[in-house]
Amino acid sequence: MSKEMKEFIKETISIIVIAFILAMILRAFVIEGRIIPTGSMLETLQLQDRVMVNKFIYHFKEPQRGDIVVFQPPEELNTNEDYIKRVIALPGETIEIKNGRVYINGRPLYEPYIAEPMYYDFGPVVVPEDSLFVLGDNRNHSFDSHMWNAWLKRDHIKGKAFVIYWPISNIELLERGVSLE
Secondary structure, three states, X not given: OOHHHHHHXXXXXXXHHHHHHHHHHHHHHOEEEEEOOOOOOOOOOOOOOEEEXXXXXXXXXXXXXXXXXXXXXXXXXXXXXXXXXXXXXXXXXXXXXXXXXXXXXXXXXXXXXXXXXXXXOEEEEEOOOOEEEEEXXXXXXXXXXXXXOOOEEHHHEEEEEEEEEEOHHHOEEOOOOOEEO
């Protein structure tokens, strides 16, 4: 093997190793793709959609109402599977679900992404400090905060889903789409 060929192989291997290390660092700390495994976020997220998750945004700012977050569920649920849900209520807010609507501090929430009204009631309860109340968009078929008997702690959040990137026909930015009426 010629000297030039050995140098070419050495450089190519170096580039591949560096690219692999950078990709692992990005995936571990910056951005990660996730596959949607359940229908709890229908109609916003379809089964098998792929979303990009910003893993460091919450090191610089707090989650906002309407953010779609990926998180490790509370320990009481005894699962290692990550969940994806929408942030509905923030620390210190009173959440209540009645007559098919969500109320935050007594004000109804405008949620255009909901396909049908909720057929259950919940609360009123106050979200503890350093906790969040999250619900799936497919409210009547989602295992979420209203069923857990536990709070999602802020430090369990792994990141914010911000775009659907696959399948191509579903590509779109994920908007908060929620407001108080």
